[in-house]
Amino acid sequence: MLTIKNLNAWYGTSHILQNVSLDVQRGEVVSLLGRNGAGKTTTIKSVMGLLKKTSGEVSFKGVNLLGLAAHQRFGLGLAYVPEERRIVPGMTVLENLRLGIVASGKMAQEKDIIDRIAETFPRLKERLGQTAVTMSGGEQQMLAIARATAADPDMILLDEPSEGIMPVLVDEMFELFQQLKRQGKTILLVEQSVEAALGISDRAYVLDQGGIVYTERADAMLADPEIQERYCAV
Ligand SMILES: Nc1ncnc2c1ncn2[C@@H]1O[C@H](COP(=O)(O)OP(=O)(O)OP(=O)(O)O)[C@@H](O)[C@H]1O
Secondary structure, X not given: OEEEEEEEEEEOOEEEEEEEXXXXXXXXXXXXXXXXXXXXXXXXXXXXXXXXXXXXXXXXXXEEOOOOOXXXXXXXOEEEXXXXXXXXXXXXXXXXXXXXXXXXXXXXXXXXXXXXXXXXOHHHXXXXXXXXXXXXXXXXXXXXXXXXXXXXXOEEEEEOOOOOOOHHHXXXXXXXXXXXXXXXXXXXXXXXXXXXXXXXXXXXXXXXXXXXEEEEEHHHHHOOHHHHHHHHXX
8 A cells, every 4th residue: 555665865965764665555554663763753754745855666555655745645545643743732622623624625524524533532522622732642642643534544654652641541542553453544653662563563664774674574573572672672
């Protein structure tokens, strides 16, 4: 579904990604792991068209993404939940969800979309009228994920969703990813919580210094603490 071949990316003159190649098949959950600064966020931002200078091939459902604006990529069925969440603090949960619905142009289906979200995210259902900023960090992260699913995307790119979140909510969030997978969503997950990420993934890639250094099935990697220590220890 997503194919990246020899992707290079720069910040100014700094050459950050060097010939990154990876693929994610329809229905898969794939983790992108690696130490701080390895290039995980840069990879995701390159897929979403948020970097000024990239080269190589990135295609989604057979469509070449390079050259398309971020909103065009979104329109093809890609969703992105950035590390910083971008919840609008003064708005209620429902109003934040509506932003996602408006962005996807599906205003006519608003009621159905909200009902679907309420079913998948029971924590949000109870809080639709609450001001978003008064929720915990984990609940705000759930809201960011829910908003990203408003457009019913085929694939969701998640950048460190568990960062700074209480362990009990992290478990709930990973359950939620499994549920999204059961609903047929394809997921590319950037995570520092390696075990949790591998626990719900089919496969994983490890980035180091801007290049892919390792790829393996998630269950095999989960059973190999030495590999996790070598490539993913912070
Ligand atoms: N806006 C920027 N300008 C210049 N360099 C940047 C910028 N953003 C990131 N970098 C550099 O690019 C490299 C890769 O960063 P990136 O954020 O992709 O790493 P990461 O694997 O996501 O790490 P983290 O877990 O810390 O977010 C790092 O060396 C970082 O310092």
